[in-house]
Amino acid sequence: MPRSFTIKVPCSSANIGPGFDVVGLALSIWLELRVTVDETVSGVSQNCEITYEGEGAKDLPREADSNLITRTALYVLKCHDIRSFPATTFVHIINPIPLGRGLGSSGAAVVAGVMLANAIGRFGLSRERMMDYCLMIERHPDNVTAAMMGGFVGSYLRELDPIDMERKEIPLSEVLPEPAGGLDTGLRPPEPPYGIGHHIKFGWAKEVKAIAIIPNFELSTANSRSVLPKTYTAKDMIFNLQRLAVLTTALTRSPPDADLIYQAMQDKVHQPYRKTLIPGLTEILASVTPKSHPGLLGICLSGAGPTILALATHNFDTIATEILARFSKEGVECAWKVLEPAYNGAEHIE
Ligand SMILES: Nc1ncnc2c1ncn2[C@@H]1O[C@H](COP(=O)(O)OP(=O)(O)OP(=O)(O)O)[C@@H](O)[C@H]1O
Numbered sequence: 001m002p003r004s005f006t007i008k009v010p011c012s013s014a015n016i017g018p019g020f021d022v023v024g025l026a027l028s029i030w031l032e033l034r035v036t037v038d039e040t041v042s043g044v045s046q047n048c049e050i051t052y053e054g055e056g057a058k059d060l061p062r063e064a065d066s067n068l069i070t071r072t073a074l075y076v077l078k079c080h081d082i083r084s085f086p087a088t089t090f091v092h093i094i095n096p097i098p099l100g101r102g103l104g105s106s107g108a109a110v111v112a113g114v115m116l117a118n119a120i121g122r123f124g125l126s127r128e129r130m131m132d133y134c135l136m137i138e139r140h141p142d143n144v145t146a147a148m149m150g151g152f153v154g155s156y157l158r159e160l161d162p163i164d165m166e167r168k169e170i171p172l173s174e175v176l177p178e179p180a181g182g183l184d185t186g187l188r189p190p191e192p193p194y195g196i197g198h199h200i201k202f203g204w205a206k207e208v209k210a211i212a213i214i215p216n217f218e219l220s221t222a223n224s225r226s227v228l229p230k231t232y233t234a235k236d237m238i239f240n241l242q243r244l245a246v247l248t249t250a251l252t253r254s255p256p257d258a259d260l261i262y263q264a265m266q267d268k269v270h271q272p273y274r275k276t277l278i279p280g281l282t283e284i285l286a287s288v289t290p291k292s293h294p295g296l297l298g299i300c301l302s303g304a305g306p307t308i309l310a311l312a313t314h315n316f317d318t319i320a321t322e323i324l325a326r327f328s329k330e331g332v333e334c335a336w337k338v339l340e341p342a343y344n345g346a347e348h349i350e
Pocket residue numbers: 012014031056060067068069093095098099100101102103104105106107109143219220221222302303304305
């Protein structure tokens with residue numbers, strides 16, 4: 001009897017201004033996997049057939065040991081001494097999350113892969129344990145925590161003891177060998193230490209929506225992190241910490257206080273350095289304010305960019321049109337969407 005289930009994982013916006021690598025907001029675009037395990041079918045390469053529609057359909061690999069979702073699943077399966085998918089696993093991927101735009105496409109893919117393995121192997125892993133696996137792959141917690149847990153979340157990585165730290169910091173190539181199933185040494189990959197990350201869900205004022213203005217070019221997270229400095233001044237760190245402390249509560253209050261939120265979304269840790277990669281970034285962030293655009297609460301770079309996230313209660317069209325026009329002057333065309341928080345996080349539906 002074939003077994004079928006669905007996995008849905010929301011996109012996410014990390015940082016929300018000052019919370020670099022700390023806060024994430026799950027939002028209402030969902031990566032979906034429709035999975036069928038049918039033992040009556042045989043002869044499929046590596047036991048897994050991937051079909052794909054949506055963002056990335058043209059370019060992303062369909063081989064189970066290359067695609068990020070199934071590579072992640074293979075890692076978790078191998079940690080449980082299962083070396084391949086059961087014959088035969090069909091994974092249909094429906095992906096509306098734009099890739100490399102700062103909306104957590106890779107975080108959603110990693111969470112989906114861990115949930116896929118958990119369901120296939122019937123491991124019964126808790127969400128917290130699944131997070132440990134996610135953090136072995138995507139090593140900053142903001143996107144994966146929001147995608148797994150849902151809503152507006154803050155997270156930190158626990159200080160591990162030296163042995164666990166060594167395991168956690170092993171090169172990514174040993175966690176996700178390239179290709180994962182190619183030169184299979186038969187060795188168990190390194191299992192994650194327990195309780196790597198800890199998180200808390202904040203509230204969210206229901207009238208606050210997120211306008212995502214999504215430029216038509218990709219910026220990989222790795223590239224966008226490469227322009228950041230290795231050290232910061234105490235002044236800049238304190239600037240961000242003060243704002244983050246206010247922001248996480250300011251966004252829970254109804255009615256929202258636009259002046260407080262706008263100032264609390266300022267950042268000196270990542271956005272100023274990323275302006276070299278995103279034409280018009282500094283001008284856009286400075287020119288759209290609650291005074292010039294009533295309804296706006298705050299504006300920031302979404303994750304590693306290039307998407308701009310504007311939090312607002314109304315006037316979505318006017319705010320988006322202004323940002324689109326400013327990007328257009330720089331020769332960048334954009335799509336835009338009004339998104340809502342995805343409160344439930346990742347879901348497994350039988
Ligand atoms: N549905 C998917 N299936 C397979 N691979 C994916 C999928 N989604 C994302 N990826 C992989 O992740 C890459 C994008 O990851 P990257 O971290 O650069 O950007 P992002 O996650 O979209 O943005 P950010 O981390 O700033 O929010 C893609 O190029 C692709 O390799």
